[in-house]
Amino acid sequence: MSPNSSARLIVGNWKMNGDLALLDALAAGLAGGGWTGQAVVCPPATLLAQAHRRLAPLGVEVGAQDCHAAQRGAHTGDLSATLLARAGAHRVILGHSERRQAYGEPDERVRDKAVAAVEAGLAPIICVGDTAEDRAAGRAIEVVLRQALAVLDGRLKGIGWALAYEPVWAIGAGAAAGRDDIVTMHGAIRAALNEVWSERPPILYGGSVTPDNAAAILDFSEVDGLLIGGASLRADQFASILRG
Template identity: 50%
Template sequence: MTEPAGRRPLIAGNWKMNGLKREALALADALLAGAGGAGGRGELLVCPPATLLALVGERLKGSAIHLGAQDCHPKPSGAHTGDIAAPMLADLGCRFVIVGHSERRADHGESDALVKAKAEAARAARLIPILCVGETLAVRDRGDALAVVAAQLAASLPAGADGETLVVAYEPVWAIGTGRTPTTADIGAMHQALRAELKRHMGTEAERTRILYGGSVKGSNAAEILAVPGVDGALVGGASLKADEFLAIAQASR
């Protein structure tokens, strides 16, 4: 099967606020041992917490598994205690950074404008932002999911983005960590709507931009989700902390 417009699937693991040094190295080693036999077409990416980036990055160095971060500040440096700038992440060997994750938007009150600024900061540092958008259960239940998420994407898109320097991730907020997933028809409809919104802003580059699905993806449902037209990979939460589960998802990407 040929990827549309050359879009190679991306399987990204978001470790969130989990892992100490010993656990992280054990997980990295297990992924390294199994990645060669995963057999999928997709690229593999892990996004550990900031405390583990250097350690995991050193372990993955020279492998086919990419390193990414979970957030960045919109400024390249300055008096911002506790924050991490995109150039610092690039300096550690990161290639990607997640911006606008629903947990950041909810827990830290991040607006679309802030997410856009972070995505632009990532691109300026030659990182690829994984721009997250998604709806709450209340929005879904009132029938506004497609319109709300498309508007969220439009307001969060970094200026000048193209298919090589942007990844979009659709994460239904109500499905993250709950074990619930939308139907494949719902997933397909949302990815189609997001692609249409990208075309409005990016023209032909929209066809080269990967759109991932994120929301309780696991080994048992990955093949069905990844087979949905327009789904170019997965942003994986809890299942990315288990090497066998994450590798099973990678296997399903072929």
């Protein structure tokens, strides 16, 4: 077990998947505990209330997958951080690469959403990442640090927010980034934050995490937790990762 296991943050991102049957299977699989650190499940917004009722008694937090930068108003189809909190969310994923790419979300919008989340009492999990093109051009670290530093706002302090490094080129690829890539990028993010930020937010790794590689990734001292996609949709796999 990783030496930082007591403080690690393990987040399952269901994306646009999941149903009540999966919630029931996950609750059954996690009954009895047996893990350290904090577990978070981020289902679709339609399942937030049910997820909170089933998982909160087990010590599992529930998170949302996005929020609007405004708390109310004429924003058809969007959900504010306030509404998500009322549904049972404690955290919210922001700036995921899929949203940055599909919706063209700039760093400034991610920051505004993070501030809105804090105002509603949600702890943001802010995603940063590089593409294969960024790597080929030698600007991967530059891009990731720009994204990470752009969201810093004094209102984030004391809320328990986190960063998640997700190499876009590894998401859904069937193989996580290698040790050198993970350690180098996490180290660069931490060093940049230490220069301008008094707190030490956890830095998670996300990108093709499975029960087969999760423990090894968590053993890297630079990694404070995981953001898990596909494996979080299998109750047995998510439970296996949590219990290490």
